Amino acid sequence: MNVKAIYIIWLRGIKLSSRYKVGFISQLGQPLLWLLLLGTGLRGSVSMGSMGLTESTGIDYVAFMLPGIIGMTLLFSSMMGGMRILWDKKFGFLKEMMVAPISRVSIVLGNDLSIATISILQGIIIILLAPLIGVNLNLFYIPIALLFVLMVGLTFTSVGIVLSTQIEDIGSFQGIQTFLTLPLFLLSGAFFPITKLPYPIQIIAHFNPLFYGVDGLRGALIGVSMLPMWLDLIVVTAFCAGLISLSAYLFNISEGI
Amino acid sequence: MVEHVIEITNLTKEYGELKAVDNVSLNIGRGEIFGLLGPNGAGKTTLIHMLCTILRPTSGTALINGFDITKQPDRVRKSLGIVFQDPSSDDDLTAYENMEFHAMIYDVPVKREIILEFLRLVELDERANSFVKTFSGGMRRRLELTRGLLHHPKVLFLDEPTLGLDTQTRHKIWDYIRKIANEKEMTIILTTHYMEEADSICDRLAIIDEGEIKTVGSPKELKNNLNDYKIIMKLIKKHDYLEFEKELERSINRRELGVDITDITITQNNAGKGVNDNEVILEINLKIDNGSKNSDALLIDALISVKDVLKEFKNVEITSIDLHKPTLDDVFIHYTGKRLRDERAPSDRRLRMVASRRKSGVIIR
Numbered sequence: 001m002n003v004k005a006i007y008i009i010w011l012r013g014i015k016l017s018s019r020y021k022v023g024f025i026s027q028l029g030q031p032l033l034w035l036l037l038l039g040t041g042l043r044g045s046v047s048m049g050s051m052g053l054t055e056s057t058g059i060d061y062v063a064f065m066l067p068g069i070i071g072m073t074l075l076f077s078s079m080m081g082g083m084r085i086l087w088d089k090k091f092g093f094l095k096e097m098m099v100a101p102i103s104r105v106s107i108v109l110g111n112d113l114s115i116a117t118i119s120i121l122q123g124i125i126i127i128l129l130a131p132l133i134g135v136n137l138n139l140f141y142i143p144i145a146l147l148f149v150l151m152v153g154l155t156f157t158s159v160g161i162v163l164s165t166q167i168e169d170i171g172s173f174q175g176i177q178t179f180l181t182l183p184l185f186l187l188s189g190a191f192f193p194i195t196k197l198p199y200p201i202q203i204i205a206h207f208n209p210l211f212y213g214v215d216g217l218r219g220a221l222i223g224v225s226m227l228p229m230w231l232d233l234i235v236v237t238a239f240c241a242g243l244i245s246l247s248a249y250l251f252n253i254s255e256g257i
Numbered sequence: 258m259v260e261h262v263i264e265i266t267n268l269t270k271e272y273g274e275l276k277a278v279d280n281v282s283l284n285i286g287r288g289e290i291f292g293l294l295g296p297n298g299a300g301k302t303t304l305i306h307m308l309c310t311i312l313r314p315t316s317g318t319a320l321i322n323g324f325d326i327t328k329q330p331d332r333v334r335k336s337l338g339i340v341f342q343d344p345s346s347d348d349d350l351t352a353y354e355n356m357e358f359h360a361m362i363y364d365v366p367v368k369r370e371i372i373l374e375f376l377r378l379v380e381l382d383e384r385a386n387s388f389v390k391t392f393s394g395g396m397r398r399r400l401e402l403t404r405g406l407l408h409h410p411k412v413l414f415l416d417e418p419t420l421g422l423d424t425q426t427r428h429k430i431w432d433y434i435r436k437i438a439n440e441k442e443m444t445i446i447l448t449t450h451y452m453e454e455a456d457s458i459c460d461r462l463a464i465i466d467e468g469e470i471k472t473v474g475s476p477k478e479l480k481n482n483l484n485d486y487k488i489i490m491k492l493i494k495k496h497d498y499l500e501f502e503k504e505l506e507r508s509i510n511r512r513e514l515g516v517d518i519t520d521i522t523i524t525q526n527n528a529g530k531g532v533n534d535n536e537v538i539l540e541i542n543l544k545i546d547n548g549s550k551n552s553d554a555l556l557i558d559a560l561i562s563v564k565d566v567l568k569e570f571k572n573v574e575i576t577s578i579d580l581h582k583p584t585l586d587d588v589f590i591h592y593t594g595k596r597l598r599d600e601r602a603p604s605d606r607r608l609r610m611v612a613s614r615r616k617s618g619v620i621i622r
Contacts, residue, residue, distance in 0.1 A: 008361045016349050092345040099309050100362045101334040 005102035009110020010117070013084065017118045027080075028122050031073040035126075036133065039065045059222055063135040067145075067217035068190025070126050071210055074119050074152045075185060079177050081115030082160010085251070086173055089164070108248045112157050119153035120146065127221070137221050144229070145220035151236045152213035158243035165250040188214045193226065209239035262287045262412055262444045263308070267317035270303050270468075277303040279468035280317065285446065285461075290438050292459035293448045294585075296593050300468040301448040302342060305414050308446075309339050322411045335363065338405035339414040342448075344397055348390035352381055352400050355389060356407060363408035372407070379403045379433060395426035402430065406437060413437075415447035419454065427451070431458055452585040462585075464592045471592040480583040483591055486516075486543040486552070487581035488560055491526065494535040495572040502537070508566045509541065514559040517544040536576070556580055 017024065039062040046061045088094040097107050127145065130137050160177070167173045187194065187201070188210035194202050205211050216232030219225030225232065263285040270278040278300045285291045293301045306312040308319055310330040319326045322336040346355045353372060360367045376382040379399035389397060398418065405413055415434070419427040431454060438445050449455050455462060456476045463473045472479060494501060502523045509521060520542040543559060545552045560580065567573060 004364075005362065008358065012347070012350070012358055015354065016347075019349060088347075091348055092341065092343050093347045095311070095341055095343075095345040096347075096359070097362075098311050099334055099337075099339055100359075101331050101364075102362060103331075 002102070002106060005100075005106035006110040006113065008102075009097070009107055010114040013111055013114025014117060016084075017114070024118065024122075027073065027077045028125060030076075031069045031126065032129070034072070035062065035065060035069050039069075040133070059224060060134075062133055063222050064218075064224075065191060066126070066130055066135050067221050068188065068214050070123050070149065070217055071152060071188055071190055071214040072185055073122050073126065074149060074213070075156050075181055075188075075210055077122060078115055078119050078153050078156035079160040079163075079181060081118065082111075082157050082162075082164055082247075083170070083173055083177075084111055084115065085161055085164040086167065086170060090170065104252045105248045108161060108251050109244070111161065112154055112244060112247075115157040115160075116150060116153035119157070120149050123149035123153070130221075135222075138223055141220040141223075144233075145217055148213055148216045148220060148233065148236065151233070151240045152210065152217075155209050155213070155236065155240045155243050158240070158247040161247040162243065162250055165247070165254045184208055184210050187211065189226070190214050195226070209236060209243075212236045212239070260287045261285060261320075262289075263319060263321050263446070265308070265317075265319040268304070268307060268314050268319055269316045270300075270307060270312060271315045276468045278307065278314075281465075281468075281470055282317075283463060283470060283473065285444060287444055288438070288442045289460045290434075290445045290447070290458055292455045292462040293446065293465055294450075294452070294455055294462055294589060295448075295465035299465045299593075301465055302416055303468075304465070305339075305416055305446070305448065309337055309414055310334055335408075336410055337412045337414060338408065338410035340398070340401045340405045340416065340418055342416040342420065344401070346389045346397060346401055346404070349388065351386050351388055352376060352392070353385040355400065356404055359404050359407050365408045375403045375407055376400075378406075395422050398422060398426075398430065399433075402433060406441070406443075409441070410443065412444045412446065415445060417448055417450065419449065419451065427454070434458065452589060456585045464589060466593040472588075476585055479588045480585065483583040483588050484544045485519075485583050485587060485591075486545055486556055487579070488539075488541045488543065488556075488563060489579040489581060490539045490563070490567075490575055491577040492537050492539055492567070493574045493576055494537065495574065501570070501573075505539070505566075505570065508569060509563060512562050512566050514543075514562045516546075516555055516559050518542070519544055552582070556582070 042065075043061045048059060048061070048064070085094065088097070098104070123146070127137065127142065159180070163173055163176060167176065187197075187205040187208050189205070190210075194205045194211065197205065212227070212232045212235040215225045215227055216229055216236060219229040219232065261284040263283070265281055265283040268278060268281045269276065281304060293304065295301050303312065307314050308321065308326060310326050310333050314327065318328075321333050324332040324336065326333050347358070350358065353376070356372045356375065357367055360372065373382050373385060376385050379402060381396060381400055381403070384392070384396070389400065392400065402415075402418065405415075418434070419430050422430065434445060434447075435458065437443060447455075447459070459476060461473065461475050462479060464471045464479075472482075474482070505523060506521050510518065518541060520540075522538075522540045524538050524540075526536040526538050541559075541563065543556070545555050557580075560578070564575070567575060
């Protein structure tokens with residue numbers, strides 16, 4: 001593993017992403033639509049009391065949803081990004097990287113970081129747009145929010161890379177990805193607190209890294225969270241480190257090129 | 258003593274029961290152009306993939322440029338370049354960017370002029386800023402070839418560098434390869450299916466089948482060792498001739514041809530449309546003493562003698578004469594058999610599947 005190799009792989013990833021502006025915008029457009037149409041629609045219909053928040057906090061539904069939407073964007077775009085390794089395998093460029101005098105871990109980390117960079121950029125754009133739709137954010141905590149964004153982005157990129165090492169064709173990848181993202185998303189507390197779910201399902205939700213990510217983001221951005229922010233950060237970081245290691249390990253031992 | 262850039266010792270790769278490469282030992286000298294020939298699924302690509310450290314051997318090892326492929330894969334990778342059988346450039350980057358990536362990752366200075374110089378070598382400098390996805394198969398191969406040279410490898414692997422390319426492009430590519438080998442004193446290891454190409458470009462060859470090396474030598478040695486010359490004539494009998502075949506064979510055998518006859522066959526010509534019933538094919542297999550300098554002259558002398566023999570037979574006309582000297586094709590068939598390789602397709606496919614499913618025996622770093 002060396003930093004220069006990671007940087008080269010990262011740079012190539014950024015170059016590729018910068019050529020897919022359409023993909024970038026559509027990945028960003030979708031959450032914004034959710035936020036604008038669903039969020040503002042529900043704003044008047046959902047009482048914050050029923051969300052477990054007192055009216056006096058001054059937080060409306062759009063503000064509640066915003067961190068969840070950031071989490072959703074990260075989930076979708078990072079998992080998609082992890083597919084890059086599969087594309088590289090399909091189109092042969094992976095071989096060029098595999099015979100180069102660099103470690104395999106740097107290939108994984110370089111890809112990880114370049115995909116996470118794009119996810120973070122999307123997170124930042126949503127945060128910047130927040131004031132426009134009437135959400136007041138904790139400016140002091142924005143760096144902490146970005147730390148959460150980074151961790152969640154790296155976590156799900158790694159999940160994507162793990163899938164890339166196990167799946168041979170792009171169709172199955174997309175199928176499995178869809179199959180995974182929906183429950184991850186619904187059990188993350190993005191649209192409603194998970195305390196509203198039946199108890200056994202709440203337990204399951206506690207194994208979902210996105211739950212801690214969204215909770216932490218919510219704590220950082222609007223000052224409301226179920227768990228203490230530091231605990232969220234520790235859990236997300238642990239998930240992130242675990243999944244990066246797993247993806248690097250699986251990539252290391254994969255032979256099918 | 259010849260300096261060996263590659264020393265392979267008992268290299269073996271097994272996929273379960275199947276031995277893709279079986280106990281291969283081989284030395285290759287500096288500056289040599291070495292060819293690996295073999296039918297589909299013979300184990301050439303597996304061998305090359307082990308040498309360039311993408312596959313881990315089941316047992317045995319190899320030294321490349323003095324570095325052990327199992328213990329120092331990073332050092333090995335730095336000393337070699339490879340052009341794969343399948344494309345390995347990034348479609349969504351330009352030719353220049355692909356080169357730039359390669360230079361960076363092999364830690365050679367990234368200079369615009371140098372990259373353009375390398376692209377000029379394969380006449381792609383004017384397309385430097387085009388995306389690789391707009392390239393034809395030949396252009397892509399040329400790009401990958403020059404990319405493999407960018408970091409001045411000591412050893413260059415070319416896995417089927419001309420497969421599926423048109424004749425002009427193939428000639429061009431071999432020209433580049435010759436030029437490079439001369440100028441840069443690089444050792445080149447290549448696989449190809451085109452025997453004439455292997456014959457004209459390789460200093461030495463190994464014929465591989467079923468994971469084993471069947472024979473090694475220069476193209477000339479291999480052909481000489483085979484020592485199978487042929488005189489093939491088509492004859493027309495103008496009248497029925499009782500026991501013509503036996504008579505003819507006896508007469509040729511009696512005659513002093515100056516070379517050793519190993520076999521004479523005379524058969525009715527059944528091939529082709531509208532063949533005359535009276536047409537026969539005379540095929541004489543010959544061995545010519547290896548020590549003799551001028552095998553061509555001896556072959557022609559033998560032919561003249563056979564013609565003289567035929568003069569004794571009235572009413573027999575010669576319609577065509579073929580002289581056949583051993584070719585690399587013959588050598589290839591001799592060592593690998595005449596069996597059609599398509600019969601093996603199912604097991605090859607199995608091998609591929611095993612290779613892609615298998616998660617053990619893999620390379621670290």
